[in-house]
Amino acid sequence: MSHTARIERTLEAAVALAHAKDAAPGLAAAIRYAVFPGGARVRPQLCLAVSSACGGACADLADAAAASIELLHCASLVHDDLPCFDDADLRRGKPTVHTKFGVPLALLAGDALIVMAFELLGRAGADHPAALPSLLTTIARGVGAPYGIVAGQAWECEASAPMAAYHQAKTGALFVAATTAGALAAGADPAPWRGLGEGLGAAYQVADDLLDALGDSEESGKTAGRDQAMQRPSAVTSFGVQGAVALLESHLDQAAASIPECEGAKALRETVRVQATRLVPKQLSRTAA
Amino acid sequence: MSHTARIERTLEAAVALAHAKDAAPGLAAAIRYAVFPGGARVRPQLCLAVSSACGGACADLADAAAASIELLHCASLVHDDLPCFDDADLRRGKPTVHTKFGVPLALLAGDALIVMAFELLGRAGADHPAALPSLLTTIARGVGAPYGIVAGQAWECEASAPMAAYHQAKTGALFVAATTAGALAAGADPAPWRGLGEGLGAAYQVADDLLDALGDSEESGKTAGRDQAMQRPSAVTSFGVQGAVALLESHLDQAAASIPECEGAKALRETVRVQATRLVPKQLSRTAA
Secondary structure, rough: HHHHHHHHHHHHHHHHHOOOOOOHHHHHHHHHHOOOOOOOOOHHHHHHHHHHHHOOOOOHHHHHHHHHHHHHHHHHHHOOOOOEEEEOOEEEOOEOOOHHOOOOHHHHHHHHHHHHHHHHHHHHHHHOOOHHHHHHHHHHHHHOOOOOOOHHHHHHHOHEEEEEEEEHHHHHHHHHHHHHHHHOOOOOOOOOHHHHHHHHHHHHHHHHHHHHHHHHHHHOOOOHHHHHHHHOHHHHHHHHHHHHHHHHHHHHHHHHOOOOOOOOHHHHHHHHHHHHHHOOOOOHHHOOO | OOHHHHHHHHHHHHHHHHOOOOOOOHHHHHHHHHHHOOOHHHHHHHHHHHHHHHOOOHHHHHHHHHHHHHHHHHHHHHHHOOOOOOOOOOOOOEOOHHHHHHHHHHHHHHHHHHHHHHHHHHHHHHOOOOOOOHHHHHHOOOOOOOOOHHHHHHHHOOOOOHHHHHHHHHHHHHHHHHEEEEEEHHOOOOHHHHHHHHHHHHHHHHHHHHOOOOOOOHHHHHOOOOHHHHHOHHHHHHHHHHHHHHHHHHHHHHHHHOOOOOOOOOHHHHHHHHHHHHHHHHHHHHHHO
């Protein structure tokens, strides 16, 4: 079964549990809407790619880790899009959750998705109890305070934010969780896999800054121009468009170079190369080629 | 060490981790403000009381379970108080988190508290891996969709809500999580402990309806009169004040009667009796005596 099929199947099973016959219907619908159809599922793909590169043992645990990380990512999108933050109308090319279901249900759907992510880990961990504690804390650290994506969003509430810390928390932390959780699920040492998560997370954040600055809502599937409007630190503001593209490529090179020797290293470097082609906004792809 | 001291020590250690030197300061402050000073810590007290009644093995795991449940409760208070729900100014006798820190940080503090709760379980679970999966899923079910406290809050977004399902999810679910998690942490069968959680949760919800209807913000430490203003199902609306008091007492009797035979059963029945005295609003205590 392909990684994509494994991810969608695990997400579907998790979301289905929220759709009990006597569940509050609005919440169940908002949860499903926030998760399907998905975007590129970049983080869970990365998690499974690392798990496979490490030998692919305990595939069901890797699936749960990957889907858990995607649920947490979806939760962060739902909350970040709310009027008190980005006030965004569009996400993945369709109305945002609060636009469709209202602010109260969007807030609760985000909360429920966070809980669902950890419940999913707990269920899969029943067959792999020895691996569960480190997997759980690794993923939680990528999300919570002081260095996870929630903390990244909190930097936007400060009068000023150090760009590196802000970007590492806002984007890098969950990429690092994805690579290290993939290794942990397969029974491998997570430490050598931090660099890949850090490099890809940094590249992804620069790509996001570029898409936002270039104002291409169609390509990004979300409302563009928010970084400047919100006066957020951005690689484009700091280094210009060409400088940001160069930075993106340097992060990707660093990510590829960091991949430790293992049986799946070659395939994984190819995955990073494919990511690289996707990350550079289309209108710049000739410059970046 | 008293149960109270164990709870506060575990909460303090968890919250301290969010206060890293280079953490986003507003988020760290909002998290601390949401947790300290606490209320009666009813749910973690109940969790530790059951754990002790079951023999008290693995006290560190019981502490983590108890504190995790309190963190999840605090998160729900922060989110429920937001303008899109209760729009409450007061909680535990002081300004609500969003009144003090603004809506964005209140939203993020709630998210971070949910994640912190599960991270805390994961850290404690490292020494007790066999117990972690069931403990984690038990607590998650008390919070998430379809039957946890998030789902309880989601019923308020529906045009109408079945009172039993609404109250069971909104309040009962986390009380059941507290009793069953206490048993699980001590290595006991959780099933016989559901009744205690259900009975106390139901009693607590009726007491909350009474306090809200009687309009005593001073005693409850939060803005009163919200049930009627929000047209929420309430035991007082359905049965009147005297009917609600009788219902509260019947739930407490049921809770005490459900306590299974075990070495700590007698002490636990005494705890429930003390709770009973506290739950009936002061101005009704002569009626209820």
